Amino acid sequence: MILKVANMSKHYHHIQALKDVSFNCVSGEFMVVLGPPGAGKTTLLKIIAGLEETSAGDIYFGERLFTEVEPKDRDVSMAFEGYALYPHLTVFENIAHPLRIRGGYKEERIKELIEQVTVMLKIEQLWERKTNQLSGGQKQRVALARALVREKPNMLLMDEPIAHLDAALRHWLRAELKKFVKGKGVTTIYSTPDYQEALAMGDRILVLFEGQLKQIGKPEEILYKPQCSEVAAFIGDPPTNVVEVAMNRENGRFVLEFEGNELPVPEAWLNNPNIIGRDRFLLGLRPSDISICKEKVAVGFKAEVYVSEAMQRKQVITLKVGSKLIKANAAHALKADIGDQVWGRIDMEKALLFDPETKKAIC
């Protein structure tokens, strides 16, 4: 264990930015912090960097209590949004700065290291430009280059480093950044609001919502085994539908009720004491697990087509079920006009279950 964050909390006046966050980072790990805007990702990274103080909790780096170490002595390389570049220096000099401050680098070596990072970030042609002549996306990459050029810092922190770049560059950089950083073996924490970026890059993903750590795990775990409904509702395009259902017992038979539709309870659930004692759940239905049919289905719900959106390789149909809106994937060939009455067929075995109060997954 290299980095240990224990019970970290942070509040700004009455706003709780982070609540009791605890996790460990293994040496050389590429950890992605995923969460919507306002979740606390930047706060978390700034505290680890030492740019903010904790309200409670500790950070250990190896044996050292990091929270007592000055930011400049933490030897953390960082790239934050809006992190100032020196406007009177060229791109080259800005990126060279951390190396020059460290000292002990020959000019050729500095040039070599800068070439490496600028080629990767596709800004090698900008060496001689003054930074106040660059576009927003270019400035972002220069700041990133400056963080990456250090050879072996204790840690590398990147706060949404490729947010404003175009799609082609983002795919390129997801691969190149990850390989570059892993090649150096530096423990890295990378934040993003983009779940695809998190899945594509993280060794592990830490999901943050409203300052709380909701789940930490490998990409497959986050994708296939969400531990709470908030995580399920954040991942996927469209994300998993999370709806409230009631469980009723009629004539000795268990039945689920969803917006006036009856759904059968799978055999496996009947033997699960965790499930059978309840009268309400949150049900997670993936859009790819809902089929739209023009005729009544055995297991499913009645719906009205609210809108259909044609995506690149599928259609996303939004269905109105009672007062709720549910999204389902469909092939382009399916004709679905606003107001059409249809049925959504679901496979109950694939449904996810969550507690309606705690939002946690029910096993």
Add this chain to the structure above:
Amino acid sequence: MAEVLLKNVCKFFGNVRACKDINMSVGDGEFLSILGPSGCGKSTVMRMIAGLETVSSGEIYIGGRLVNDLSPKQRNIAMVFENYALYPHLTVFENIAFPLIMAKKSKQEINDKVSKAMEMLRLHDVTGSFPINISDGQKQRVGIGRAIVRDPDLFLFDEPISHLDIMLRQDLRKEIVRLQRELHTTMIYVTHDQLEALTMGNRIAVMNDSYLQQLGTRSEILDNPSNTFVASFVGDPPINFIPATITDEAGNFSLALDGLAASIPLKESRSLKAVRMAGGARIKLGIRPHHIDISHDTTNREVTGNVDFVEFLDEYNVLTVQVNGVKLLIEAPKSFEASINDKVGMNFPESLLLFFNDQKGDNILAGN
């Protein structure tokens, strides 16, 4: 009736060319997306249609009327911008009603129109709330509601949701699409987000560097892009470009792919037509990531390489495959298990190849 017609429209700001030779028509009730990177001129086009900018040369017609000299007010249009500028001291209802109150409409008409707009935009729950108490998504819907009640001939949207987070963007996108389908009003929607343009528009106008690059349906833009700019700007993951040389061995044509140490045969009439029209031996080949056929079997495959990186995503994986010095992006199904350094074999289905002029970047087969 609100067809929109732009004829040879140009706009210069002093010496700076913002729009050049813009020719486009939008049918009555059509949803047109105008897509392009920042600085391409798309907002300027919209502002000229709105009457917020004058036209340097050319004509703009709305509903058959020449509008060049008409003020925005006289054009019967409604605009929705990124900053919705709601009156903080007025409720949701009052904000939406505002244009009708200004136009001195009857109380009955105001009630009817505003209620209908709020119902359409699912704002009935917050009718008496003030802007400070509603969410960003709701605020944007109020901005849209305010535009709807004016019964305009034409809606103009200028990147209204690009500043919102992804969940909200998805939410509002579908609301705007639904709105257009219900109102059947002509809508022109400006965005830099290619997914937004593709999902929302009946047709898409792609712009770059002040010129209109292509105006077409989703499939026309994706399957038959007019040039390398359109091909690379629209579609995610982005298209692969491979410089290639046409070789002719006793009437058997093939494409020698630069840097890949591979050659693909050209047998179909479509490919042979491209060869004839290429005007030289060098071309730029384009193939989309989801069109490349990938396999662990490397025998009898046109191109072989090594997996350099796996982007594990939710619906498919994006593999970066290194073929000699060249990196290709391939969209592979989740069922295709791949790890870094795996050797893989790929085929490029001939009917899905795109052929571009290697100097100018035009699609050699465009319009064919």
